[in-house]
Amino acid sequence: MPLAAPSSLLKVEEIQGRGRGMVASQPLKAGQIVLRDSPILLYSALPLITKSLSSSSSASTSCFCDHCFRTLPPSLQGVSASSTIFCPNCCHHRFCSSNCLSKALKSSHSSWVCQALSCLRANSLLLEQPHERQVQANFLIAAYNLANISPSDFQIMLSLQGSPDDSTIATAQFLHPLISSLCSLALVSPQNGLSLEHIAALLAKDKLNAFGIMQPFSVDDDQRSVRAYGIYPYASFFNHDCLPNACRFDYVDANPPDDGHNTDFIIRMIHDVPQGREICLSYFPVNENYSSRQKRLIEDYGFTCNCDRCNVESNWSDNESVEDNAEAEEEVMDEDQCETMEASDTDNHPHEDNNDFPHAYFFLKYMCDRTNCGGTLAPLPPQGDTPSHVMECNVCGKLKSDDTFDIDEGQDGASMED
Numbered sequence: 001m002p003l004a005a006p007s008s009l010l011k012v013e014e015i016q017g018r019g020r021g022m023v024a025s026q027p028l029k030a031g032q033i034v035l036r037d038s039p040i041l042l043y044s045a046l047p048l049i050t051k052s053l054s055s056s057s058s059a060s061t062s063c064f065c066d067h068c069f070r071t072l073p074p075s076l077q078g079v080s081a082s083s084t085i086f087c088p089n090c091c092h093h094r095f096c097s098s099n100c101l102s103k104a105l106k107s108s109h110s111s112w113v114c115q116a117l118s119c120l121r122a123n124s125l126l127l128e129q130p131h132e133r134q135v136q137a138n139f140l141i142a143a144y145n146l147a148n149i150s151p152s153d154f155q156i157m158l159s160l161q162g163s164p165d166d167s168t169i170a171t172a173q174f175l176h177p178l179i180s181s182l183c184s185l186a187l188v189s190p191q192n193g194l195s196l197e198h199i200a201a202l203l204a205k206d207k208l209n210a211f212g213i214m215q216p217f218s219v220d221d222d223q224r225s226v227r228a229y230g231i232y233p234y235a236s237f238f239n240h241d242c243l244p245n246a247c248r249f250d251y252v253d254a255n256p257p258d259d260g261h262n263t264d265f266i267i268r269m270i271h272d273v274p275q276g277r278e279i280c281l282s283y284f285p286v287n288e289n290y291s292s293r294q295k296r297l298i299e300d301y302g303f304t305c306n307c308d309r310c311n312v313e314s315n316w317s318d319n320e321s322v323e324d325n326a327e328a329e330e331e332v333m334d335e336d337q338c339e340t341m342e343a344s345d346t347d348n349h350p351h352e353d354n355n356d357f358p359h360a361y362f363f364l365k366y367m368c369d370r371t372n373c374g375g376t377l378a379p380l381p382p383q384g385d386t387p388s389h390v391m392e393c394n395v396c397g398k399l400k401s402d403d404t405f406d407i408d409e410g411q412d413g414a415s416m417e418d
Ligand SMILES: C[S@@+](CC[C@H](N)C(=O)[O-])C[C@H]1O[C@@H](n2cnc3c(N)ncnc32)[C@H](O)[C@@H]1O
Pocket: 017, 018, 019, 020, 021, 160, 161, 208, 209, 236, 237, 238, 239, 240, 241, 300, 301, 302, 303, 304, 305, 306
């Protein structure tokens, strides 16, 4: 079932060598919100074993609501806190409010999900499997639950890009007997049945399209973990570029409680682009080096990136980073070029004549310089025709003026990497 156009600002087009992509239907301005998207499916990124509230559970892996994924208030975080709101049936999953519990029992934590996850937690073979495979089991339970509660959303998920590779098929072979027995016991019956191929196809959709909702940023933590994954039907059409022109913001903890939309996210333009230009996100933090980016893109997304930045960085030595090159460039630019480049910054290419690092300006202007952050900066939305000069980081939430003068230390944010 084709999805309707996501907004009047974007259209979905076939792009040679990339499948579908999002293209600007009109000129877009820096900071402009081009998409708001809600997840059709959310599932926990925790391995099954840490869902148990045993004494070994660490606060960092179990301190959010199992329905809306908002961080639990401190009064609800302790394992024995008297006010903790548990699922009354399994006593494993906990929620931020009775409202979330009641919504969960009708949707994300239906009685079948509750029973199925309890069975998985009792399966010693699965518990011995790597974290990633347990999370894939979480995903399949959430997906087959979706097939029952919202068949049309399940069909949308099946229509996303993704075909199984060898590792996905191996995972499907392991999980198929387990998941199909759980589904048949409870008469969960998606239209296309529960074949090995169907499970492998679902896992492939998840691998290529799921967005990670990250734990809050902390300056002491360079390995932020993912708290949940979500399938966002429109955002799934954005292709990758190592120099993106848009980025994702989410506000899982900041959006109002109980509005049911705290896991929505928005895509905002980093800089102006003309009509007809493809709008791309970076699938991970922009400061990763060339070989790490290429490895992730081929292993996780099945393609080799030929973007302008990769073409330049393929000639660098492995230990050269964008930060090193950006610092060197900054000195040159400070001397004589900044003003000229500001005036011509309508796209990513204000500095084409520098063959070593033509994209230095992107990193100086749009990469967050906070320790361990790695986020991307985009301006706040324009007010009418007036552009904002305040940049917001999509990971740490830091706000700074675009002349690089800090105006505020932001709070929690989230990134688009998984
Ligand atoms: C989330 S989907 C993006 C939308 C997808 N193109 C579609 O047709 O639905 C991710 C997949 O798109 C393709 N893709 C994304 N960025 C690409 C790029 N820069 N070059 C080639 N293929 C790309 C890859 O097949 C990748 O696994």
